[in-house]
Amino acid sequence: MSRTLRLLITGGGTGGHTYPALTTLSAVQRRQVPHDVLWVGTANGLEARITAEHGIPFKAITTGKLRRRPNLKELGTNIADVFRIPVGVFQAVGHAARYLPDVVLSTGGYVAVPIGVAAKLIRRPLVMHEQTTVVGLANRILARLATRIALSHESSLDYLPASARAKAVVTGNPVRPALLQGNRAAAYDLFGLTFEVPLIYVTGGAQGSRQINTLIAEILPRLLRHAQIVHQCGSALIDEMRAVALPPDLADRYHPVPYVGEELPDLFAAADVVISRSGAGTVSELTAIGKPSVLVPLIPTGGDEQRKNAGYLASAGAARALLEPRPTGDMLLAELMPLLADPGLRQAMGQAAAGLGRLDAADALCDLLLDAANHPAAAAAHASHRPNPS
Helix, strand or coil: CCCCCCEEECCCCCHHHHHHHHHHHHHHHHHHCCCCEEECCCCHHHHHHHHHHHHHCEEEECCCCCCCCCHHHHHHHHHHHHHHHHHHHHHHHHHHHHHCEEEEECCCCHHHHHHHHHHHHHCCCEEEECCCCCCCCCHHHHCCCCCCECCHHHHHHHHHHHHHHHHEEEEECCCHHHHHHCHHHHHHHCCCCCCCCCCEEECCCCCCHHHHHHHHHHHHHCCCCCCCCEEEEECCCCCHCCCCCCCCCCHHEEEEECCCCCCCHHHHHCCCCCEHHHHHHHHHHHHCCCCCCECCCCCCCCHHHHHHHHHHHHHHHCEECCCCCCCCCHHHHHHHHHHCCCCCHHHHHHHHHHHHHCCCHHHHHHHHHHHHCCHHHHHHHHHCCCCCCC
16 A cells, blocks of 8 residues: 655645645545645635635644835834744744655745745755746745746746756646536526627636726627626625616626636636636636636736736737736727637637646646655656646
């Protein structure tokens, strides 16, 4: 019987850091590798809720975020965080030393730094995963400590310290398998859609986006002549979108909803075009399912990563992007209309998106973990789950 893999996971704060780790853990479980797992994160991060929902043992530590250019409002918080960081490192070393993992998986966020330091101190291999095209400050720190570095995009190599690049491999960004198994007909039935015009799925994330909602509201009466729309507005913003005046003969083509949950795979399967932000998770999902999109990056974000993600897809012909700081509704409409009018253009853009996707990302990252842990299952993994060449 294969020995039990002791896996310590850290990363979180947002879904972009939490879900890749969860999906990778699912890949370990799918291979039936005997394992124990401990997740270390922050008490108020998304990872605390997700681990509770999935019955994953969880320990919380204190952590701080260093803002490189704090304004006056953030200065006090920045000073306080300077003192929280060593406390978090002390707690992280305690958890790691008691658990003694075979390997540590870090998927980013500032909570990952103390555990990365702890892995180095107790001499345990650290596999670091970067989701974005731009390597953030926390991961640039961890890159110097990591045993192996997993990247979602080859272009991220340029952002790593030169001394760390030899340790890097492009695995892609793990995407939840359920997203690849959507049922187009189920979405059409659920929302009462028509086959007369293309379907646009609009999303600003789980909380919605006021900016995207405003852009859609500006063009909605004109847009509905050419498309039907399912719009994830956000629970706090949906009443505003329900109040938008629409031509009576077109109103049944607009379907605002506060939140999209289990029906997301079906909506992705049904959508002809997606309008969304361009965070790392969203970009990975759009490329995994091969879906044409118009991206409205959140500006600014750390390192301007969303605009760089959007530019990366647009330059590959996999998306259109509004890269201006203050896009207008007319700009959005100008990007949408050629896609709505030309099924061939949508197909070509979807194929370009799929060409950037990595369906095997979770398995590739799982292989890296088993290798770093020197686990007996690594040999079998190489036979059937070898990552695609990057």
